[in-house]
Amino acid sequence: DAGVIQSPRHEVTEMGQEVTLRCKPISGHNSLFWYRQTMMRGLELLIYFNNNVPIDDSGMPEDRFSAKMPNASFSTLKIQPSEPRDSAVYFCASSSQTGWSQPQHFGDGTRLSIL
Amino acid sequence: GIQVEQSPPDLILQEGANSTLRCNFSDSVNNLQWFHQNPWGQLINLFYIPSGTKQNGRLSATTVATERYSLLYISSSQTTDSGVYFCAVRPDYKLSFGAGTTVTVRA
Numbered sequence: 281d282a283g284v285i286q287s288p289r290h291e292v293t294e295m296g297q298e299v300t301l302r303c304k305p306i307s308g309h310n311s312l313f314w315y316r317q318t319m320m321r322g323l324e325l326l327i328y329f330n331n332n333v334p335i336d337d338s339g340m341p342e343d344r345f346s347a348k349m350p351n352a353s354f355s356t357l358k359i360q361p362s363e364p365r366d367s368a369v370y371f372c373a374s375s376s377q378t379g380w381s382q383p384q385h386f387g388d389g390t391r392l393s394i395l
Numbered sequence: 396g397i398q399v400e401q402s403p404p405d406l407i408l409q410e411g412a413n414s415t416l417r418c419n420f421s422d423s424v425n426n427l428q429w430f431h432q433n434p435w436g437q438l439i440n441l442f443y444i445p446s447g448t449k450q451n452g453r454l455s456a457t458t459v460a461t462e463r464y465s466l467l468y469i470s471s472s473q474t475t476d477s478g479v480y481f482c483a484v485r486p487d488y489k490l491s492f493g494a495g496t497t498v499t500v501r502a
Binding site: 311313315322323324325328335336369371373380381382383384385386388389391 | 426428430436437440443445481483485486487490492494
């Protein structure tokens with residue numbers, strides 16, 4: 281089975297530009313998570329979807345960040361306008377069922393650099 | 396929120412050596428996972444181990460949930476084992492990660 285698929289793998293763009301990160305979860309998984317990894321803060325949850333509905337977006341840094349999940353097989357994380365401090369690795373993860381005991385499976389991440 | 400502490404923060408090994416990484420957590424959890432982040436940045440699932448012991452090749456893990464700790468054992472280390480090892484616990488819907496142990500295996 282295919283794992284979690286993220287695109288692009290790398291993104292370099294200039295400050296002020298809109299950035300869109302994409303994620304395809306594992307088929308059949310109904311929970312999707314966006315995480316961000318930085319040197320200063322480590323890995324932290326940005327937003328959690330269950331059955332395509334955002335359940336917890338308290339980790340989204342500010343209004344410049346938005347996430348959508350229009351269907352069970354696709355999610356986007358958008359940053360507009362982007363700033364240099366948004367540079368980080370962004371991971372998408374999915375897990376099956378709504379139970380909290382299931383393992384989360386991570387994509388390969390998107391390495392984002394804002395110049 | 397739950398606290399996750401990993402030790403040691405850094406570990407340098409000679410190829411062929413054995414090592415133990417530790418993860419302590421401050422509250423009861425539904426799930427615990429160990430990950431290896433390789434030099435390319437990928438997070439590789441090593442173990443899903445909320446309790447008990449599991450083995451996968453040269454790696455094994457033990458979680459004692461009642462005492463709130465987990466151990467990851469690396470035996471006969473190889474240079475490909477280099478990277479950062481993360482412990483992550485799931486008290487609710489999200490994973491809370493430790494700061495990681497950076498392992499360097501020298502040939």
